[in-house]
Amino acid sequence: QVQLVQSGSELKKPGASVKVSCKASGYTFTSYAMNWVRQAPGQGLEWMGWINTNTGNPTYAQGFTGRFVFSLDTSVSTAYLQISSLKAEDTAVYYCARDHGGSYPSWGQGTLVTVSS
Amino acid sequence: DIQMTQSPSSLSASVGDRVTITCQASQDISNYLNWYQQKPGKAPKLLIYDASNLETGVPSRFSGSGSGTDFTFTISSLQPEDIATYYCQQYDNLPTFGQGTRLEIK
Numbered sequence: 001q002v003q004l005v006q007s008g009s010e011l012k013k014p015g016a017s018v019k020v021s022c023k024a025s026g027y028t029f030t031s032y033a034m035n036w037v038r039q040a041p042g043q044g045l046e047w048m049g050w051i052n053t054n055t056g057n058p059t060y061a062q063g064f065t066g067r068f069v070f071s072l073d074t075s076v077s078t079a080y081l082q083i084s085s086l087k088a089e090d091t092a093v094y095y096c097a098r099d100h101g102g103s104y105p106s107w108g109q110g111t112l113v114t115v116s117s
Numbered sequence: 118d119i120q121m122t123q124s125p126s127s128l129s130a131s132v133g134d135r136v137t138i139t140c141q142a143s144q145d146i147s148n149y150l151n152w153y154q155q156k157p158g159k160a161p162k163l164l165i166y167d168a169s170n171l172e173t174g175v176p177s178r179f180s181g182s183g184s185g186t187d188f189t190f191t192i193s194s195l196q197p198e199d200i201a202t203y204y205c206q207q208y209d210n211l212p213t214f215g216q217g218t219r220l221e222i223k
Binding site: 035037044045047059061062095097103104105107108109110 | 118149151153155160161162163166167172202204206208211212213214215216217
């Protein structure tokens with residue numbers, strides 16, 4: 001069955017960088033786009049963007065350009081989210097979610113990134 | 118960006134009640150609308166896709182309807198395990214989520 005397994009929680013200082021991984025299994029990785037969704041503490045879901053797993057071309061939502069980078073390693077069926085110059089307001093749970101015709105039936109378990117001095 | 122206005126933001130209902138949540142899009146999105154359930158500390162779960170299609174394995178008490186700009190999500194008979202936050206999500210253009218509806222048991 002489809003599984004998305006994300007890397008563990010991270011505690012970072014402001015200004016640092018973090019790279020979250022999302023390892024896929026149970027399907028052909030390059031056949032479905034991967035989305036990233038942010039959820040700040042006590043807040044709703046926010047779509048960050050997606051990456052075409054066939055071409056590697058990313059698309060970023062407004063507010064997620066510049067410091068946020070989506071990447072892939074198709075040899076290990078893994079998508080990555082890197083955030084640079086971390087700020088306190090980046091503290092959130094980050095989810096990867098496999099696209100299926102615009103809906104997201106499969107999600108990773110989430111990765112908590114905490115930014116604190 | 119397409120804005121999704123979801124209401125109510127919170128809702129308290131009794132077991133067995135019929136519960137309805139609405140989502141309004143800022144422009145016509147045809148039927149490009151999904152509904153998710155999220156329980157505390159868990160990833161969201163897809164319940165309804167393309168406005169009215171029940172995802173495999175989801176109980177039939179959940180349903181969705183609508184097209185264009187106005188959509189409705191219904192739980193026909195509320196069960197204790199349905200306590201969660203529910204989100205709509207459009208994908209006509211760059212995807213956006215509604216702000217969520219927190220459902221509690223009265």
